[in-house]
Amino acid sequence: xxxxxxxxxxxRLQFALTALYHFLFVPLTLGIxxxxxxxxxxxxxxGREVWKRMVQFWGVLFGINFAMGVATGVTMEFQFGMNWAYxxxxxxxxxxxxxxxxxxxxxxxxxxxxxxFFMGWNRMSRIAHLLTTWFLALxxxxxxxxxxxxxxxxxxxxxxxxxxxxxxxxxxxxAEVMFNPVAQAKFVHTVSAGYVIGSMFVLSxxxxxxxxxxxxxxxxxxxxxAASFGLAAALSVVVLGDESGYAVSENQKMKxxxxxxxxxxxxxxxxxxxFGLPDVENHTTHYALRIPWVMGLIGTRSIDQPIPGIxxxxxxxxxxxxxxxxxxxxxxxxxxxxxxxxxxxxxxxHDKDMGYALLLKRFMDDPRKATPADIQxxxxxxxxxxxxxxxxxxxxxxxxxxxxxxxSVMFWxxxxxxxxKRRWLLKVALWSLPLPWISTELGWIVAExxxxxxxxxxxxxxxxxxxxxxAGQVWTSLGGxxxxxxxxxxxxxxxxxxxxxxxxxxxxxxPPSEPVPPLTNVAAHAGA
Amino acid sequence: xxxYETLRVIWWALLGVLLIGFAVMDGFDFGVAxxxxxxxxxxxxxxxxxxxxxxxxxxxxxxxxxxGGAAFAAWPxxxxxxxxxxxxxxxxxxxxxxxxxxGFNFRGKVHDPRxxxxxxxxxxxxxxxxxxxxxxxxxxxxxxxxxQFDNDLRMSWHGSFFELLHPFALVAGLVSLxxxxxxxxxxAAYKADHVVADRAVRVAxxxxxxxxxxxxxxxxxxxxxxxxxxxxGPVVTDGVSNPLYKQVAHGSSWFASYLEHPSxxxxxxxxxxxxxxxxxTVGKKGLGGxxxxxxxxAGTILSAGFALFPFLLPSRLDPRSSLTxxxxxxxxxxxxxxxxxxxIFMPLIIIYTSWVYRVVRGRVTLDHVRGSGHxx
Numbered sequence: 001x002x003x004x005x006x007x008x009x010x011x012r013l014q015f016a017l018t019a020l021y022h023f024l025f026v027p028l029t030l031g032i033x034x035x036x037x038x039x040x041x042x043x044x045x046x047g048r049e050v051w052k053r054m055v056q057f058w059g060v061l062f063g064i065n066f067a068m069g070v071a072t073g074v075t076m077e078f079q080f081g082m083n084w085a086y087x088x089x090x091x092x093x094x095x096x097x098x099x100x101x102x103x104x105x106x107x108x109x110x111x112x113x114x115x116x117f118f119m120g121w122n123r124m125s126r127i128a129h130l131l132t133t134w135f136l137a138l139x140x141x142x143x144x145x146x147x148x149x150x151x152x153x154x155x156x157x158x159x160x161x162x163x164x165x166x167x168x169x170x171x172x173x174x175a176e177v178m179f180n181p182v183a184q185a186k187f188v189h190t191v192s193a194g195y196v197i198g199s200m201f202v203l204s205x206x207x208x209x210x211x212x213x214x215x216x217x218x219x220x221x222x223x224x225x226a227a228s229f230g231l232a233a234a235l236s237v238v239v240l241g242d243e244s245g246y247a248v249s250e251n252q253k254m255k256x257x258x259x260x261x262x263x264x265x266x267x268x269x270x271x272x273x274x275f276g277l278p279d280v281e282n283h284t285t286h287y288a289l290r291i292p293w294v295m296g297l298i299g300t301r302s303i304d305q306p307i308p309g310i311x312x313x314x315x316x317x318x319x320x321x322x323x324x325x326x327x328x329x330x331x332x333x334x335x336x337x338x339x340x341x342x343x344x345x346x347x348x349x350h351d352k353d354m355g356y357a358l359l360l361k362r363f364m365d366d367p368r369k370a371t372p373a374d375i376q377x378x379x380x381x382x383x384x385x386x387x388x389x390x391x392x393x394x395x396x397x398x399x400x401x402x403x404x405x406x407x408s409v410m411f412w413x414x415x416x417x418x419x420x421k422r423r424w425l426l427k428v429a430l431w432s433l434p435l436p437w438i439s440t441e442l443g444w445i446v447a448e449x450x451x452x453x454x455x456x457x458x459x460x461x462x463x464x465x466x467x468x469x470x471a472g473q474v475w476t477s478l479g480g481x482x483x484x485x486x487x488x489x490x491x492x493x494x495x496x497x498x499x500x501x502x503x504x505x506x507x508x509x510x511p512p513s514e515p516v517p518p519l520t521n522v523a524a525h526a527g528a
Numbered sequence: 529x530x531x532y533e534t535l536r537v538i539w540w541a542l543l544g545v546l547l548i549g550f551a552v553m554d555g556f557d558f559g560v561a562x563x564x565x566x567x568x569x570x571x572x573x574x575x576x577x578x579x580x581x582x583x584x585x586x587x588x589x590x591x592x593x594x595x596g597g598a599a600f601a602a603w604p605x606x607x608x609x610x611x612x613x614x615x616x617x618x619x620x621x622x623x624x625x626x627x628x629x630x631g632f633n634f635r636g637k638v639h640d641p642r643x644x645x646x647x648x649x650x651x652x653x654x655x656x657x658x659x660x661x662x663x664x665x666x667x668x669x670x671x672x673x674x675x676q677f678d679n680d681l682r683m684s685w686h687g688s689f690f691e692l693l694h695p696f697a698l699v700a701g702l703v704s705l706x707x708x709x710x711x712x713x714x715x716a717a718y719k720a721d722h723v724v725a726d727r728a729v730r731v732a733x734x735x736x737x738x739x740x741x742x743x744x745x746x747x748x749x750x751x752x753x754x755x756x757x758x759x760x761g762p763v764v765t766d767g768v769s770n771p772l773y774k775q776v777a778h779g780s781s782w783f784a785s786y787l788e789h790p791s792x793x794x795x796x797x798x799x800x801x802x803x804x805x806x807x808x809t810v811g812k813k814g815l816g817g818x819x820x821x822x823x824x825x826a827g828t829i830l831s832a833g834f835a836l837f838p839f840l841l842p843s844r845l846d847p848r849s850s851l852t853x854x855x856x857x858x859x860x861x862x863x864x865x866x867x868x869x870x871x872i873f874m875p876l877i878i879i880y881t882s883w884v885y886r887v888v889r890g891r892v893t894l895d896h897v898r899g900s901g902h903x904x
Contacts, residue, residue: 067633070586071626077596078622081611086682088611092604093858100601100866103594104873112587112881116888119583123887163859165768167681168604170859335679467612468684477619484623488630495637 002365008463010474011083014481016448018075020441021485025069027440030144030191031198031233032062033137038225044130050510054222055133056121057504058202063118064495068488070111075481083474087455087465093170094160094177095150102146110139144194145187152183155451156251157459162351164334169459182251185244186447192237193443196403197436199230203410205500207429210420218504220419227410234403241400245298252457254317254382255450257310258389260295261285264309269296275394278386283311310383317379320458321370323350324357328367355459362463384452392442392449399439406432532766533854535863539602540840540853542870544833546598550591551708551825555659556818557585559712561628562655564648567716567727571641574648575897580719582632583888587881589628601866605683605771605856606840613675613685614665617692621661624654655712656705663704667697667746669836670754670782672844677772686845696754699746706739707825714806714821717813721894725813732817736806736824743799743828750835756782757842757850764854771855776847782835792834799827 036055043051077099080088088096113136120129153160159176160169171177203226206219245256256262261278262270263285272295276288299307308316327350333343347354359378360367370378410429413419420426455462504510530538560581568574581588599607611618627650635647671694674687713732717725758780767773786792802824810817842850857863 063633064637067629071629074593074625075622077593077600078611078618080600081596081607082615082618082622083612085608085612088600088608089604089681089683092600092607093862096597096601096604096607096858097862097866100594100597101869101873103590103597104869104877107593108587108590108873108877109880111590112584112877112884114586115583116884120887163768166770166859171861171865174861174865467608467615468682469612469615473615476616480619480623484626488626491630491634495634499637 003362003463003466004471005362005463006471007469007474008466010471010478011466011469012462014083014474014478015079017478018072018079018481018485019448020444021489022069022072022076023440023444024437025065025072026144027190027194027197027436028065028201029062029069029140030194031196031229032058032065032201033133033140033198034195035198035202035225035229036062037133037137038229039222040130040133044126050218050221053504053510054218057218057507057509058222059118060499060507061201061205061496064492064499066114068492071488072485082477083467083469084455084465085467087460090168090460090465091456093168094153094157097171097174098146098150098153098177102143102150106139106141106143106146108139110136110143113139141191144191148187148190149178149180149183151447152180152186153177154454154456155186155447156180156182157456162331162347162354162459164331164347165338167335169456182244185240185246188240189237189244189443192233192240193436193440195233196230196237197440199226199233199407200403200433200436202226203230203407204430204433207426208500209503211423211426211430215504215510216420218510220414223410223419224414227407227414230403231407231411234400234407238397238400238404241397242298246301252451253308254310254313255384255389255446256299257308257313258384258386258450259393259446260307261288261386261390262295262307262309263311265306265312266309268300268306269293269303270299270307271295272298273390276390278390280386310386314379314382317356317382318375320353320356321359321375321378324353324355325360325367325370327351327354328357352458355454355456355461358464359453359461362461381453384450389446389450392445396439396442396446399435399442402432403436403439529864530867532860532863535860535867536765536853536857538867539857539863540833540837542867543595543599543603544830546591546595547833548826548829550595551662551829552711552822553588553591554585555708555825556712556715556821557581557588558655558659559708559710560655560716561651561712562659562709563712563716563728563731564652567713567720567724567731571644572894572897573721573724574644576721576724576892576894577716578632578635579892579897580716584881584884585632586629587884589625592625598866602858602863603840603851603856604858605681605769606851609673609675609683609685609841609851610665612683613673613687614668614689614692616689617661617665621658624657627651627654659705659708660701663701664692664697666704666832667700668692668694669832669839669841670700670750670756671696672757672778672842672847672850674845675843676846676849679772681770681772683849696746696749699742699749702742703739703746703828706735706742707821707828710735710739710806711818711821711825714810714817717810718815718818720892722813722891723894725891729810729813729817732806732810732821736803736810736821739824740800740803747796750782754782756780756784756835757839757847758784759838759852759854763838767854769855769857769859771849771851774848774852774855776842776850778842778844778847785834785837789834792831795827795830795834797827799824799831802827 036058039051040055043055113132116132117136120132158180159171159173161172163170202222206223206226209215209219260273261276263283271290271292273285274289274291276285278285295307296303327347330343330346331354333340334347357367359381360370360374363374363377364370406429409425413425451457453461455465560577564574564577568577631647631651635644675683675685677683710732713728713735716728717732720728755778758777760775760777802820805820806817806824809820838853840851840853840856
């Protein structure tokens with residue numbers, strides 16, 4: 001059956017939009033929940049009321065964001081079945097497992113505890129509430145771990161093999177799937193990015209209070225926590241991002257080459273293109289400003305291994321399409337005659353390349369009838385969008401280094417107890433608020449757009465994964481998402497701004513009035 | 529440890545556990561939300577109702593998310609075919625589920641009666657949509673769905689959204705709706721201030737009665753008006769998961785498995801016993817009424833699952849494409865691993881969930897919400 005390209009495009013667009021939207025909220029949850037955990041630990045250790053109030057105030061903003069994260073997360077879990085049914089069938093045996101474990105181990109924990117975090121202040125002991133907050137933090141972060149194990153497998157499909165009888169990938173070693181080096185690197189990089197977002201959020205809003213001369217004690221304490229946590233996170237996100245880059249170069253050479261706009265293989269160690277204008281048609285990069293050796297060191301951790309360029313990788317892909325076709329042919333034989341020894345041997349030898357034969361399915365029903373021109377076309381289709389990857393990556397990395405600088409300076413100011421001394425610094429901190437979101441979204445674009453044309457690297461082309469739905473159906477859902485998500489985004493933004501502006505003073509949280517209101521009063525007081 | 533056949537039966541049972549967990553734990557949240565304006569005449573009364581579910585609904589909804597995840601992992605074709613085939617219906621459920629977390633959180637954040645009644649409407653509608661569509665989808669399982677597989681096991685679906693609204697499926701939708709409204713009312717009778725609880729008792733009695741009527745009607749219709757499916761020829765229970773390796777006949781009775789296994793009758797008996805129990809105990813406004821409605825919910829889902837067994841999702845277009853317990857599961861290794869994970873984590877989930885319910889125990893009174901000037 002020929003796949004409708006419009007359905008593919010619309011389904012990809014919908015997935016990209018809903019995933020990027022979901023990830024506006026997730027990283028803030030991941031990061032701010034640890035800041036809440038730190039603040040509450042200080043409260044329990046010192047018994048000083050202001051720290052409890054800090055947890056409660058930042059908790060209100062956390063709550064608004066958490067609701068959006070949960071709401072948009074359900075979409076992700078549904079969409080694999082709704083829009084990517086063949087994908088769900090083809091890899092559910094492997095990919096579904098981490099998602100299910102995420103539910104069992106992590107999401108249940110965080111969702112069950114979040115209600116108590118808000119409503120349990122007066123119902124349990126300090127220690128019990130602190131434990132609730134800590135387990136809530138643990139739950140959200142474990143949740144990220146399992147999602148990234150699933151995602152890591154899409155980038156580097158280890159621990160699994162194709163089964164011709166069931167026409168799908170099946171697990172051969174779950175330990176390999178779990179300890180996939182790509183997944184591990186992605187997990188630490190991604191949660192660190194979340195910690196940067198959480199820290200920036202607290203830092204920027206606190207800076208705004210200091211600029212206004214409001215809530216100064218409250219804001220300085222919050223900023224100190226955010227600056228220290230943010231500095232550690234920013235260092236970790238860059239260092240572990242480098243680890244992630246190394247892992248990518250091991251198994252996704254094309255993605256690496258596209259990020260670097262490296263058209264031809266260079267002699268080792270390759271140089272890093274700091275700036276340039278990638279020219280897709282002529283396979284060259286204009287005005288390239290190159291730093292010798294750096295790319296080779298990052299990508300291979302050596303000075304003598306070359307990093308292959310795009311043109312060479314396309315040639316490799318052609319070779320793999322040819323061997324993949326042998327595997328495909330053997331698979332068809334096995335489907336009719338499951339004991340055919342010769343076909344079994346061929347499939348076993350070449351099943352790692354069968355996905356490359358499936359690249360042809362976008363263009364024809366029977367890949368075995370492919371002409372050399374078709375094969376060239378399929379091989380060319382393995383090149384992702386070079387300029388988008390090139391620029392997304394560079395902006396992301398530049399942001400990463402900027403975060404280290406900013407958090408270092410703020411940390412220094414906090415250590416010298418001079419956080420409110422330099423107004424321009426506070427303004428910089430305030431206006432830096434959107435940057436970690438931009439860099440995080442770009443990070444996902446590099447990771448997922450850079451994975452194209454594959455849904456599962458080397459195994460299942462994205463176009464093949466779609467459901468047999470009509471374009472009209474996907475238009476309907478896409479329109480619905482755009483409409484509902486836009487409305488929710490506006491409400492979310494309005495509420496966030498409203499409560500940030502009210503601040504701990506406006507909410508009656510700090511300085512304490514008599515009697516000190518419990519947390520659940522927050523919104524009521526806000527409206528009163 | 530277990531052979532493939534046993535693992536498949538265990539995972540069929542676990543799918544049932546998840547469905548029942550969802551209907552029992554999340555079902556009363558939907559019921560309460562749908563009855564928000566019926567039982568809560570004033571803002572304070574609605575605050576009481578919301579607070580009876582507020583601290584726990586989020587955890588309850590994970591039963592649904594986990595059900596999706598477990599279906600993906602253990603029954604990938606069931607997940608793929610049902611979610612993509614019933615695309616627009618699932619999309620409506622999804623919208624309803626998206627609006628719930630934000631509805632609960634955002635409703636109290638602005639002090640304006642129009643704002644609050646808007647979110648009341650959203651929460652009510654989302655409760656009704658999920659309850660109805662879940663039932664309609666279940667009804668369609670018995671009717672068979674219009675799908676088939678090609679040799680690559682790519683599924684194609686040849687039906688529209690409106691074809692899902694077959695009269696039998698609508699009756700099934702009503703079973704689900706009345707059952708969960710009764711379940712929600714039993715919860716409100718147990719947890720809410722007596723002013724609200726007294727209304728909830730009356731609503732619980734009427735909805736339980738309505739439930740019994742539509743449940744019996746659906747059963748009679750199923751016996752006389754809906755043809756069942758049966759696997760023809762030898763049934764291979766530990767073969768590879770490829771639906772196309774079997775033959776299926778359409779035209780038998782869905783009650784065949786009940787004749788074969790008389791113990792299955794315990795399920796509908798449980799449902800009726802639960803319904804009678806609700807009538808007898810809900811007036812005491814204790815936990816008893818809620819436990820009885822939980823039995824009613826569990827019995828209803830079991831009775832449907834038993835009738836379908838071993839089918840998960842039959843195809844009326846191409847019966848051999850039907851998904852059954854024996855040919856739609858994940859590999860043996862995946863089922864085994866997932867079982868181990870479930871055995872480790874499910875007890876933990878039950879422990880901390882019980883702890884949370886213990887912390888928030890007690891009736892939510894009007895004085896309480898007035899006194900605290902509550903967020904929600």
